[in-house]
Amino acid sequence: MKRTRWARRLTLALLLGISVVHAADTERWTAAQANAWYAKQPWPVGSNYIPSNAINELEMWQAATFDPARVDQELGWAQGIGMTTMRVFLHNLLWDQDRDGFKKRIDTFLTIAAKHHIKPIFVLFDSCWDPDPALGPQHPPIPGVHNSGWVQAPGTKILDDPSQYPQLEAYVKDIVGSFAHDPRILAWDVWNEPDNDGGGNYAAQEPKDKFQRVGQLLPQVFAWARSQHPVQPLTSGVWHDGDWSKLQELNAIERTQLTQSDIITFHNYEFPEDFLRRVQQLRTYGRPLICTEYMARSVGSTVDGVLPVGKKLDVGMVNWGFVSGKTQTIFPWDSWQKPYTLQPPVIWFHDLFNPDGTPYRQRETEIFRALSAAPKGVVPASAAMLPVTEGAVR
DSSP states (O other), X not given: OHHHHHHHHHHHHHHTTOOOOOGGGOOOOOHHHHHHHHHTSOXXXXXXXXXXXXXXXXXXXXXXXOOHHHHXXXXXXXXXXXXXXXXXXXXXXXXXXXXXXXXXXXXXHHHHHHHTTOOOEEEEEEOSSBSOOOSSSOOOOOTTOTTTTOBOBSOHHHHTOGGGHHHHHHHHHHHHHHTTTOTTOOEEEEEESTTOOOOTTOGGGSOTTHXXXXXXXXXXXXXXXXXXXXXXXXXXXXXXXXXXXXXXXSOHHHHHHHHHOSSEEEEOOSOHHHHHXXXXXXXXXXXXXXXXXXXXGGGTBOHHHHHHHHHHTTOEEEESOSBOSTTOTTSOGGGGTSOOOSSOOSSOSSOSBOTTSOBSOHHHHHHHHHHHHSOTTOOOTTSOOOOOOGGGOO
């Protein structure tokens, strides 16, 4: 029976143009290994990061627009409020274009980040926003629209062409393999929101069988990355509604995320009580937790309300958006339907700093400093917190 299943998997992999990685090379960390790794880390706290002068991950990393001086300045602001990590998106097209130059720029970024005592989480693929990425100069932001230039990786053209999957495999193995033993990296997030339908106004450009193709690729991406024996954990964060503790009720992509991740990551943009409920659901897996996306002020997810809860529960916390800029994520998601062209929103949706380094709200930076300076699981009186315990919500 086992041989039959293996033969079927082999046939499927060959049809998709995917190489087969031996199971012995792709063993997931045990929960004990993951928890031992987490115990050695400072509390992971930071932001999803892109420089203020880049509209997307292509503009951030391409040789013509890569800006180490800007990165250095902005990561200095992050260090100043106690951040220890940044979640940073890569892209397969950058590797296709100039693999050696791309890796050199990654190394430059890591050198700058290490100078500021920040260990990034690198994201390899992403299913959100524009499904037709293209190298070269990127279009200017659409006035008043949230993340109007962000691009997916690998994008529809490659996702719809299995003959190009070996190139994706080579990208993953080369990037992860080149930095597999680099202590400057915290973790690898192999695919951001893989079962996201895109968002924005891109529905007509999305493949009809997107989730099926991503569902077939995601386990392979984990295997490709793991075959390089990284000392950093692998993960992919769940984000949909539903009870994450009931594995049998989740979709195939979510089951892969939760059963293949060394550490469990998740996204939550809700009120603190919902954040707490999500943590309780994921505790059942017995692995370290990092919330790799939160903070949408106008819908209830705030630094004041959620960050102290994460600290109290020893959950790593990475909010969306660090500095206001070309991504325009101070505008809410609904700006795709009603752009904020006349005036900015009364309350910023994401982001912590203005492009000149002044905080959007000073109190938030004070909370970050107070929480990052305290021991794991300890919330000092100077930081706001929701007065609940893990057992308070069912």
